[in-house]
Amino acid sequence: MTQQLQTSRRTPLNRGRVLAAAVALADEVGLDALSMRRLAEVLGVVPMALYKHVANKDELLDGMVDAVIGEIAPVASGAGWKIAVRLRVLSARQALLRHPWARQALESRTNRTPAVLAYTDEFIGLFLAGGFSVDLTHHVMHALGSRMWGFTQELFNAAASDAEAAMPPEAQAAMAQEMALRYPNILQVATAARHDDGSVVSYGCDDQFEFEFALDLMLDGFERLHGQRWSSSG
Amino acid sequence: MTQQLQTSRRTPLNRGRVLAAAVALADEVGLDALSMRRLAEVLGVVPMALYKHVANKDELLDGMVDAVIGEIAPVASGAGWKIAVRLRVLSARQALLRHPWARQALESRTNRTPAVLAYTDEFIGLFLAGGFSVDLTHHVMHALGSRMWGFTQELFNAAASDAEAAMPPEAQAAMAQEMALRYPNILQVATAARHDDGSVVSYGCDDQFEFEFALDLMLDGFERLHGQRWSSSG
DNA sequence: ACCTGAACACCGTTCAAGT
DNA sequence: ACCTGAACACCGTTCAAGT
Numbered sequence: 170m171t172q173q174l175q176t177s178r179r180t181p182l183n184r185g186r187v188l189a190a191a192v193a194l195a196d197e198v199g200l201d202a203l204s205m206r207r208l209a210e211v212l213g214v215v216p217m218a219l220y221k222h223v224a225n226k227d228e229l230l231d232g233m234v235d236a237v238i239g240e241i242a243p244v245a246s247g248a249g250w251k252i253a254v255r256l257r258v259l260s261a262r263q264a265l266l267r268h269p270w271a272r273q274a275l276e277s278r279t280n281r282t283p284a285v286l287a288y289t290d291e292f293i294g295l296f297l298a299g300g301f302s303v304d305l306t307h308h309v310m311h312a313l314g315s316r317m318w319g320f321t322q323e324l325f326n327a328a329a330s331d332a333e334a335a336m337p338p339e340a341q342a343a344m345a346q347e348m349a350l351r352y353p354n355i356l357q358v359a360t361a362a363r364h365d366d367g368s369v370v371s372y373g374c375d376d377q378f379e380f381e382f383a384l385d386l387m388l389d390g391f392e393r394l395h396g397q398r399w400s401s402s403g
Numbered sequence: 404m405t406q407q408l409q410t411s412r413r414t415p416l417n418r419g420r421v422l423a424a425a426v427a428l429a430d431e432v433g434l435d436a437l438s439m440r441r442l443a444e445v446l447g448v449v450p451m452a453l454y455k456h457v458a459n460k461d462e463l464l465d466g467m468v469d470a471v472i473g474e475i476a477p478v479a480s481g482a483g484w485k486i487a488v489r490l491r492v493l494s495a496r497q498a499l500l501r502h503p504w505a506r507q508a509l510e511s512r513t514n515r516t517p518a519v520l521a522y523t524d525e526f527i528g529l530f531l532a533g534g535f536s537v538d539l540t541h542h543v544m545h546a547l548g549s550r551m552w553g554f555t556q557e558l559f560n561a562a563a564s565d566a567e568a569a570m571p572p573e574a575q576a577a578m579a580q581e582m583a584l585r586y587p588n589i590l591q592v593a594t595a596a597r598h599d600d601g602s603v604v605s606y607g608c609d610d611q612f613e614f615e616f617a618l619d620l621m622l623d624g625f626e627r628l629h630g631q632r633w634s635s636s637g
Numbered sequence: 638a639c640c641t642g643a644a645c646a647c648c649g650t651t652c653a654a655g656t
Numbered sequence: 657a658c659c660t661g662a663a664c665a666c667c668g669t670t671c672a673a674g675t
Contacts, residue, residue: 181657182658182659195671199445202522204647204649205648205650206647206648206649207651208657214659214660215651215659215660216649217650217659217661218658218659218660219650220650220651221657221659223609223648225650226649226650228659241660245586254496256431261518268596276510276556283585285520286585286586286589287585287586288586289586289589290586290587290589293588293591293592297588297591300484301590303592303595304595305525306592307592307593307595307608308613308617309606311557311613311616311617312446312613312617312620313557314556314617321548321549321556322510322548322555322556323545323548334472334521337416345647351517351520351521351524352520352523352524353524354524354527354528354531355520355523355524355527355579356523357525357527357531357537358537358540358541358544359541361537367431372674374541374545378635379542379545379546382542382546382635383545383546383548385515386546386628387617387620387624388623388625389619389624390620390623391620393619396416399615401612409640415638415640416639416640438667439667439668439669440666440667440668448640448641449640449641449642450668450669451640451641451669452639452640452641452668452669454638454670455638455639459668459669460668460669461649516672609673
């Protein structure tokens with residue numbers, strides 16, 4: 170504690186140290202618990218000291234997002250567009266999975282940082298290099314949306330089924346009965362899909378499988394449209 | 404002001420009035436500016452008075468989401484699964500477009516309210532009634548994700564291009580030149596796609612077209628898999 | 638039964654001052 | 657050049673008290 174404070178005093182703050190500490194703190198406590206004041210405390214510094222290195226909290230978040238994007242593997246060379254896009258998306262997914270807060274940060278940002286723009290530009294380049302028209306590429310990018318970053322909005326998040334797992338058995342049974350009565354279709358689909366846990370809702374699915382299922386569905390669709398020289402004007 | 408306060412005193416608060424006021428306030432000022440304290444002020448009441456009608460802010464947000472879901476048109480009867488799903492999604496989209504904050508609220512929620520579950524259950528029912536296997540329906544629901552609610556994560560949001568539109572012409576020109584040098588692919592795709600405004604980034608697109616393009620791409624994919632009796636196990 | 642007042646433990650950020 | 661202290665204008669929420 171005192172040790173850390175002294176170390177901090179010795180080596181002065183800089184933008185890189187602030188961002189690295191912010192990423193580490195968010196990894197540990199989540200994005201909602203990341204405050205300027207708490208970050209300052211970790212760095213052994215008074216809150217206002219941070220404002221010499223980042224303009225405000227928004228810029229801090231931008232810097233954190235850029236750091237995560239820096240972890241995405243570069244484009245595979247020599248592969249066809251479909252394989253290259255697939256690898257890039259799955260690599261982005263790995264980086265985002267290492268920093269669970271990054272998805273929320275990416276969603277909340279206005280997102281025009283150089284790293285975001287560079288990633289997007291390279292991504293578009295994969296389709297153009299594959300012979301896609303500018304027109305089709307544009308719609309394809311919209312259709313992919315956040316899937317470009319390796320994530321999508323899931324139906325229900327993990328927190329709910331974690332809470333369910335913590336419930337006493339009789340409460341779980343009562344919930345299952347209630348679900349069966351009121352929401353029979355959900356129960357059917359969820360029960361068929363459950364893998365490791367016995368949750369009533371559709372968590373405990375193989376997220377990676379679901380993600381690739383949807384990604385491949387879209388890529389196959391893009392391939393088909395490209396093959397038939399699809400155009401939005403006709 | 405005094406008038407409003409007196410009216411509020413006459414008719415006591417109840418959950419419905421609190422929720423209606425919250426929806427109206429969020430419509431007006433956005434979700435980030437919606438605070439318990441500000442809502443109380445609008446209702447001419449002290450902040451703590453709200454806590455007799457909603458347990459906390461999370462429950463308030465759940466109630467607001469439920470109110471928006473209540474605006475979604477009921478399922479079309481007698482149509483095939485593809486048309487019924489399409490109509491339902493586009494109706495949800497209309498409801499969400501009327502309340503721009505609802506998307507953010509829906510994303511942030513743990514989302515297990517009765518209204519969310521009921522909507523999801525009916526939605527799943529459309530595929531099952533269309534003859535989809537439980538297995539395929541499960542993956543299809545994951546693939547749709549938030550598209551079920553009529554929205555998807557866009558690449559860049561409107562705020563950025565609004566800011567750009569407010570920039571002086573020479574600054575816009577400088578930005579275009581910078582984009583051309585650094586991000587030529589983005590510029591190409593964005594320039595080809597611009598409709599009404601002259602923005603350098605990909606806003607000013609026809610959102611409705613883009614949404615339906617992606618939705619139909621997925622529905623066509625689902626139809627194809629269903630037709631070939633696709634199963635995840637083989 | 639319903640509402641209030643005061644308080645607690647937080648936020649992000651500005652401003653003037655220190656070294 | 658970099659950091660600090662005090663302050664401002666906010667949050668959500670608890671608790672004991674009022675009517």
